[in-house]
Amino acid sequence: MTLLADTPRTWPDPVSISTLKVLAIFAGIPLLVIIIVSLLVLAPGWVKGPRYRPGLPWEADNVWFGVGVGARPEAATDAATVDAGRPAGPAETAASADTADAGPPGPSAPSGATRAAHPDQRPGGASAGW
């Protein structure tokens, strides 16, 4: 009865395959497929560069485009000064003086809409967040 479960004798003897070949077929090909799929997924990101994701911290250096590139470093220094809570630099003080001259500022930073209702010497524009 045990013979029934055996390989039929009429079948030809299989060609013996080396371990290396077995590995190549059962491990190499899946690996190759995995690598190709991973590349297809990751390549656009490499080409486009690091993507901004809202909500995650932004650690890249400040970038400036357009006119007034020379104005940037002092501004950055002022920003650092404000952030650190130290006394404002002379430029910042001048800006505050301008604000005082232009009219009575609100209790907090006035929004664009507030400024639209009270046109004065301050620059216009708009604010938004996301």
Added chain:
Amino acid sequence: MPGGEAFTDAQRQDIVRAIADAERVSGWAFAVEVGASSAEPRQYAEALHARLPDPARSILVQVDPGRRTLEIVTGDQVRRTLDNRSAGLVAVAMQGSFAAGDLTRGLTTGLQQLAALSRGATSLHTDTP
């Protein structure tokens, strides 16, 4: 966003081209800063704007991706053609792209719209004696 560069070279070129186009179309000077602002983004942006070579004829766009704030600052002369309401509409359009994580597209489309809206009416009678 890892530390270091905020934009790839291609993205930088797109933004630089958008600024050049905006200046050509509108005649105003444009400046864009992307990066950390201060605790008061509006004051920070206005201080930056005040330090531009010709603030009255300049439009500054400040984007702080970390705080998720966008500030558009327009000079006195620019405000004659681009009122705060129009600037607010552009800001809304830009914030849509920013919320989707595409800073470059938000900036380029915003610059285009700012330029188009601040261009002012075209005079049709300049050749008439």
